[in-house]
Amino acid sequence: GSMESFSLDSSPVDICNDGGGSCVAPFTFVRGSHLTAPSNGLFGGLSSLLTDPPDSLLAITDHGELLRIPAAPSAGGGDHGSIAPLLDEAGASVVGATDAGGQRLSDAEGLTRGAAQEIYVSFERHHRVWRYPTVAGSAEALGFDAVLAQCNGSGDGTQNQGVEALVFVEADASSGSGARLLAICERESSPSPSPGASQAWLLDPSGAAD
Numbered sequence: 786g787s788m789e790s791f792s793l794d795s796s797p798v799d800i801c802n803d804g805g806g807s808c809v810a811p812f813t814f815v816r817g818s819h820l821t822a823p824s825n826g827l828f829g830g831l832s833s834l835l836t837d838p839p840d841s842l843l844a845i846t847d848h849g850e851l852l853r854i855p856a857a858p859s860a861g862g863g864d865h866g867s868i869a870p871l872l873d874e875a876g877a878s879v880v881g882a883t884d885a886g887g888q889r890l891s892d893a894e895g896l897t898r899g900a901a902q903e904i905y906v907s908f909e910r911h912h913r914v915w916r917y918p919t920v921a922g923s924a925e926a927l928g929f930d931a932v933l934a935q936c937n938g939s940g941d942g943t944q945n946q947g948v949e950a951l952v953f954v955e956a957d958a959s960s961g962s963g964a965r966l967l968a969i970c971e972r973e974s975s976p977s978p979s980p981g982a983s984q985a986w987l988l989d990p991s992g993a994a995d
Contacts, residue, residue, distance in 0.1 A: 788853065788867035788921055791825040795858035818858045827868060827880075828852070833896035833951075835904070843920070845871065845906055849879040849891025851921060869921040871906065876923040884911045895951025897966070899990060905966060909947020912936060914968065914988065927992045929968075936970035936984060946971045953990070964990055 798817030801807055806814025822828035830846040837843045837853060844852040854866040870878035871893060882890040888910040895907035895914075904917045906924075912933035915924035936947045949971035956964040966988040 788851075788869040790865050790867050791822050791828065793854060793858065793864040793866045794821045794823070794862040795819065795860065795864065797860055816857065820854065820858065822866065825868065828866075832894045835896050835898055843896065843904070845893040845896050847892050847894070849882075849893060853920075871915075871917075872921075872923045874915075874924050874926055886911075892947070894947060894949050894971075895968070897951045897953040899953050900955055900964060905951060905953065905990070907933075907948035907951045907968060909936070909949075909971070912947045914948065914951065914966065916990065927988070927990070929986075929988055929992075932986060933968065936972075954987075966990055 795818045798819050799806075800814060800817055801809065806812075820828075827846075827848060827850055830848055831844045831852070832847050833845050835843040836856070840856050841853050842856050844854060846852065849871050850868050851871050852866055852868045855864050858864050870880045871891070873879055873882070873890070879890040884890055890908070890911050892910045893906050893908050895905075897905050899905060899916075901918075904920060905914055906917065907914045911930070913930045914927050914933065916927060917924055933948055947970070948968040950967075950969040952967040954965045954967055956962060967985065968988055969985040970983045972983065
């Protein structure tokens, strides 16, 4: 699919109100920006960010969109981003779509990039991980839906506690281990083996769970 351009305004954010970022020490606060897109009603609800060299970020939203925005927006505005709906396996938009049980298909949460520059997106409500061989292209299902449904440990019926963090772990030739996706649930597991412990899985990007 193609991405549609939109105007992007930004203003700097100082998270520590000291001009230096001392409140996040020992980490270094590089920059922060407050972004608005008055001309695009779909902008917002960003769930995850991924660097997109040389000078952009990819983002997904809990409405089911994929965005590309500048990594260092201009303080005076005048920048542009681009947006497209995430697509399912048939090439249809997930925005506004639901499954047979009425769960939203658009609630994207985790985003990571694989060794071949493919991207992986995790979704909650209808729990799953999809692979996208090309940005803004059609999805490939990996078949982890039943496993990842265990994330929703609270039993509150919302299904709003899916894989919140997704990281591609590259293969390690020295140990012989293959590439994996590390998928971490939003909330602690129930019952929890220890306070604050969250469920997590190592998933084979080819579609097999460890």
